[in-house]
Each structure stands twice: as structure tokens, then as C-alpha cells.
Amino acid sequence: MSMKLDLHSEMILDEYRENLPVYEKLLSIVLERLRQCLNENHLRIAGLESRIKTEDSLTNKLELKGYKYKTINDITDIVGMRVITFFSDEVDVISALVEKMFEIDWDNSVDKRKMLEIDRFGYMSLHYICRIPEATYHDPDMPQLNQIRFELQMRSMLQHMWANMYHDMGYKSDVEIPKEYQRNMNRLAGMLELADEQFSRIRKEINNYRRNVQSLVASGNFNEVPLNGDTFRSYIELKPFKSLTEKIAGINQAEIYEDSLDPYYQVLLHMGMRTIGDIERIRKEYTDGAYQLALIQLAGTGLDIVASSVALQNICIVAILKQGFGEGGLVRLFAALNGENDYNVQRAQRLIEQAKKINLV
Amino acid sequence: MKVTINKQNEKTLVTLEGRIDTTNADQFQHDIAPLMDDERPNIDIDCSGMTYTSSQGLRVFLLLQKSVMAHHGTMVMRNMDSRVKEVFDITGFSNIITIL
16 A cells, blocks of 8 residues: 555555456557557558556556545546547547547547647647447446546647657646746747648648649540659559550460559650650550560560560660660660669660561661 | 578578479479568579579569568579570569569
8 A cells, every 4th residue: 555645545546456457458449449440541640559557657646636536437547548640630530530439528628739829839639538438339247348438649740749858858838847948949849830730731732733633644634744753653553554565465375463663754754754645655656566576575485474564664665766766775774674784785785686677676 | 403592691692503494493482482481581592503494483583572572671683694584574574573
């Protein structure tokens, strides 16, 4: 028995010890629910922390304000979880899902983000006090599971960083900070808040841009679509080289191994492609040559597996030869794809010999 | 087909000799199977003695490459004869496997 606690607080501490298995069960159920919900909603988060308040920590709390609590169930943060999001606007998304999943004790929940005065910055976080509704989970052997409240905090990574650094300096609320340091802390907090907002804004703008690009690519207005990483990915999703790949695979009734075309993005830029329309032009113009090249290379070899990238590889080879860039152009292509080495020259020369046989050069 | 595997510190040196074709591709896969259990493998394959690979051989190399990627490791093939290398080039496998 602690020497510091009064009898009432000792009784609360005993209740805590008896309830420990329930807290553990409660924690595991809530964590599982949260993880499942995040997965179902395709939400990526920066972290999910959880803890059951230790006996030492509870003892300290009871020492300070044990008189406030009638029973252990009046203490709402024995079981606590924290969801850390990448972006500040995701806190609202997560909280909306939490509201659907759990019963929220609104009288005791706090949106610390809204508590700040107009001239104050600092700790910002959303704290919900929750229960598991009986309708969603009920264990007749552990009815307390639906009565015990738990605390769920939701904050962005930057809010989390702020809170941790603040805590690490030994302060629990900003009024304790000596005035001479308060101003600098405020400046820092303001900067983090602005950074959080900017990250969210930039992400929204990028998402809008991607949606616009996807619809432009999907509409087939390729000449209006500048070539960049996003547009290239959207274009590749249309599988523009699928039919050529299948035709090449047909030479030996080969299996197609789907590999990434990402390395070709830089290659196409180096080849002077500026819009998706430029890629479409070489695709249409050189598909037949690319197939003829594959035919002369693969026919009779019995090789019955090809990578899906072979179609674009051959289109690039034919485009380089047809546009008169010759051996040097091919060596640069192979260097861009597979790194610089002596073999690239040999490969380029062999290809030129093959190309001559089918009148590509 | 002869496969020699030597583990030296963090690196695994593999030496291949002869042809890989339908007759021995299963054996080849069996020989290199222990490499697929390694965490963060660093595999260096010396192909100077390899004279040919068929599609079956390509499939085994692909299997190994996928395993290496899944285990966050690296794999390179070296000293490949140009005729063997051509098999990798015309099938597009040079884009998948690092050949130095």
C-alpha cells in the first residue's frame, strides 16, 4: 500500500488492479477496430500508440486529485490510444470514423485545436473520451467492457512533434514557460501550424492535378498532356503497349511477365518527348518495326517468356534508328536503361545488323 | 550445369558453369533455393562459365530476383557472354535483372 494515498484513493487503486484484465481486453479490441477501420478506408497513418496507465502514474494522479473521483471509472484515461496522421486535415477524417465506431462522451471530449486564443499557439490535438457500444461488441463475461471509458487522441505528425518536444522540455502547459522563452516557443508553434496547413494544401492541389491529368489522358487529348511522372503513369494505366506485347509474345506462344515501365519515363524525356501525344506518335509509327525486330530476334529461339517492357523497348530502338541517331543513340538508350558498360556498344552494333535485314536502317 | 555457392561475409558469390536448359533447370532452381531464404541478400553471380540459358533458366533467375526484392536485397549478374546476354536483351529481361 502506498504511504502517500488516503483510504479513498487506495480503494480506487484496488479497483484499478482488479480491472487490469478488462483494460487489456478493451485496449486490444479498440486497437483491432481502429486498424480494421483504417484499412477499410485506405487511410495511411504515421503512427498508432497505445498504453494502459501504469500504477505509478495513477498513484501520482490520485495523490494530486484523488478527491475528484468517486470510482475508478471516473478516470477516463486509464486506457489511452493515439492516432498520428501525416496531415492535419486527416484528423477530421479519422475523428468522423471514430464517431461512427464508438460512443463518444461529448461532455468530457476536448478539441484542443479550438481552445487556443487568437494570440496563442501550441499544443493542438483532438481528445475523444469513448466507450465501445454494446451493439457492436458485448461479452457477457466482461460487461464492464462497455462501461469503461477510454481516451483516444488524434493529432498530426507536426502536432505530435510539438507535444513531444514540449513535454521533453519538462512543461505540461505553456503558462509554465518562462516569459523570455515564451515568444520563441510561440513563433515555433506558429511555424509548425503553418507548415501543417501548407502540407495539407499542397497535397490537395497535387491530388486535384492528378485527377485533371487522369481525365485529360482518359479523354485521349494526348497532345495537350505534358509528359511528367504523373501523366506517364496515367498513360501507362491505359496499357497502350499491351497489344504489341501480346503480338510479340505470340511469336513463341510466350508467357508475359509484367514488369515496370517506370525506367522508360527518363528515356522518353531524353528522346525529346514532351507530351503524351509525342509517345503516342512513336507508338503508332513504329509498332510494326518493333514487331519485325522482335520477330527476327525471337523466332526459332524457343524462348517462351518475355517481359512486358519488351514492346516499349523495341519501339524506342526503332524510333532511334528511324530518326537517324544510329549506334550512338542506341548506346545512350541502353546506358539510360541498364547503366554504362562496354557491352552496350556490342549490343547496339548487333541491333543495327538485325535492323538492316528488315530494312529499318 | 554446375552451380557453386560461396558465402563471404555479407556477400554470396555464385558461379555458374555450362548450359541451363529444360533438362537441368529444376536442378538449378533446387541448387539456388537456399539463397531465397536469406534476409537482405547480397548476391553476385559470375556468369563467365555460363554458355546458354533457355526460358526455363530465365524463369529461375526471375524467381531469384523476385525473392531478393522481397527480402530487400540486391543481385547482380556479371561477366556474361554476349550471346547469353542477347537472350536477356531480346526478352526484355535486361530491364528486370541487373547485368554488369
